[in-house]
Amino acid sequence: MRIARRDDWKTEQMPSASTNITVEKFYSQEEFDRITAGVIPEQMEDKWFIFYEAPWLYLHRSWTGFCIFKVRFQVLGESVKIVEVQVNRDPAEYSNTDNERDASMLKILLDSRAKRDVRNQMFGYIKGESSN
Template identity: 40%
Template sequence: MIPDPENISIAVTKDSWRRRFELPKKRSVLDFSRTYTADEFRLIIQGFKPREMEDKWFIYFESPYLYVHRSWTGYCIFLTEFRKSNDGIQIVEALVNADKKQYDSSDLNYSQELLDFLISRILLKKSVSFPTPQDVPLEERAIYQHSVSGTGITEEIIANDDES
């Protein structure tokens, strides 16, 4: 059975974080559609509230939308709309902030990959690879990943310690 978003308790709300701004009028539509199971959707709508400085994102669900904000600036970077479908609960529209002062969305394919990563990694707790743009030099990729997602450096250190 697919849960009704209106009847599920949500852990993180827009009021859980004091610094947040609406998605600006400058926005682009992403070619992004995903379908989630009822269990996955229950995790998604719990959202994510930053707990420490390394947590770069504030994410909350307000039916039928998932809002994805940068935690430090409060800028809304992604906005997705969910709807029930025969196969599960689907993202039917995904928007990205196109205000160059807030986010560089010039590479829409990368923005789609980043949105997918954030949902999969932060909300669904899946072990997925971080999408690094091609123009980031190899030696700077861990730092880039950490600055964007808050992941990477610590995980790399842990992985290297495990190999010892």
Template identity: 35%
Template sequence: MATRTSWGKLQPLRKPRALPPPDRVWAEREWEIIRCGHVPADMDDKWFAFVEHDRLCLHRSWTGDQVFQADFQPCDRGWQIVKAAVESRRRWYKRKYEVPDRLTLELLIDTVLLGTYDEVRWRHLWKLQ
């Protein structure tokens, strides 16, 4: 289980900007995996993630800078994000627009935390940028 202290020095969102949460609902089993977080295995692993009080925090592993946060809550079919934010200062994250950032958050959860890679959706994201 990754915690805030599982990785080096972490920086919180410096200038958070609200992000419309993805419409997706994650199943209970997926939420159990997401809650475990992610500690990078090597230098090619670019993300560190942990959950505190149902809030997912995604940090860049090399710098410790937080890029996304997502507040989850239970719903009828599992868990959903009810509030999300992205770093808005370009010095720390070259954010795009709401749609690509929203999709990036969802794809990072799938790829980094759940271990599933959807090449079609990633290609769609690259076209949006």
């Protein structure tokens, strides 16, 4: 598996118009390794470019390169915990302003990378519900 690196795709910095949101999530070391391997888009339908530069995971929209999420992790024994999440709030780059919806989307993105089942989370997101 190829590990994604910053220079594999066009990226923009997280704008100063950003906010921190709370996302409480733990992953095993194996899941964390899958998450931090990142994603390099291979086709037009791939909407995210994701890469890791310790201690931050960067999630960029693939078409624009805009940084939407930055996630900082901390190792706690056998697990890895999300300790900080920054979200883009520049309306020229990202129109969502709902912190709960952003937390739900981020959980779906990370859980799918960790190879967790995200079907119920996706249904809830589509219906406008927050995920656990």
